[in-house]
Amino acid sequence: MCNEIQRPLAEICSRYPQDQIVVVLDRRVAYETAYPTLRLEVSEEHKDLSTLTQIWDFFFAHHLTRSGLVICIGGGVLTDMAGLAAAMYKRGVDYVNIPTTLLSMVDASSGGKTAINYHGLKNSIGVFAEPVETLICPNWLHTLPAEQLLSGYAEMLKTGLIEDNVQSDNVQCTKDNVQGTKESLWNRLLNYDLEALDEQSLAPLIADCVAVKTQIVSSDPHEQGARKALNFGHTFGHALEEVTGYGLRVTGTMPHGYAVLYGMIAELYLSVTRLGCPREPLQHLTQLMLHYYGKPQCKCSDREQLIALMQQDKKNERAAEINCTLIRSIGEPVINQVITPDEAAEAFDYLFSL
């Protein structure tokens, strides 16, 4: 348990009847509590209706009412699912998020998007429901496997690509925040030594990424416009995740952040060809991919299937279109870019040729 969040958590819990507090916990996270706890086996393939009903059964078994509180502790899969369970249970019960992966700290645990996968389509059933609080403590990262740290780092790179003007002073983060640093977030992310990746040195960067997300979400909570910038890399990324059956149909797995990184390379390629974005970010991201992440384990012959999946993406506004966020330059996202299947195929060809 992170000592830094004990006090804020106790303060939040003091606002609720003590017999109306339950915990939904990622099984891989070490956490002891007196509150009733549901320990869940967490994985993308279990981010589904059956796990959702398991969480609801747990709520009913403990006679949770609408005046209660659900404490969600885990990575993005856990907080997405437990948040959705809380948001729908008896028309909504409060929940607090305690993210324990890098990806969930910088992205999934804030902003109020909750979801499960349905018929293999990523996050296609869900609601917007803000947690009452998100308590971030980088110390959890101590036990996180390197692959999962890299996965989270990919979402941080996304943040640096879409927004360079960072105001981190309003973030609730329990480690030291660096405020008002002049160097751009993107440059700091590129210069960060990924060989020496640890929770201490990551803390200021986490704070800045959270600040960017908070700023974007508060300007557009329900993703009518500006928030779509956060989807950069995700139209191609989700299709890659889906076509690999969340790692079931190919050797190895594809953590969410890896799929987003591959998606960003495809979408940066289109940013260059369609919007005249400079090539440097594409080159930098490609180098990072080859050095740390490896190439996508997905065959070119999957291309038609990938495009069909993109046409089902929940971000599309019209049937069968493909809607992406691209960038004109670093910090300049361009939303609602409708691309043709041929353009999508060309971007996949580029990605698979690397």
Ligand SMILES: NC(=O)c1ccc[n+]([C@@H]2O[C@H](COP(=O)([O-])OP(=O)(O)OC[C@H]3O[C@@H](n4cnc5c(N)ncnc54)[C@H](O)[C@@H]3O)[C@@H](O)[C@H]2O)c1
């Ligand atoms: N709601 C949003 O806005 C949003 C944003 C981005 C991503 N997401 C979703 O987040 C999910 C990915 O989240 P994730 O990357 O955290 O994956 P995850 O939740 O699957 O966690 C990755 C792995 O790490 C384990 N784990 C968690 N905390 C640990 C710790 N401290 N030490 C050791 N192991 C630990 C988990 O059990 C799991 O095996 C995706 O489903 C994605 O769609 C949601």
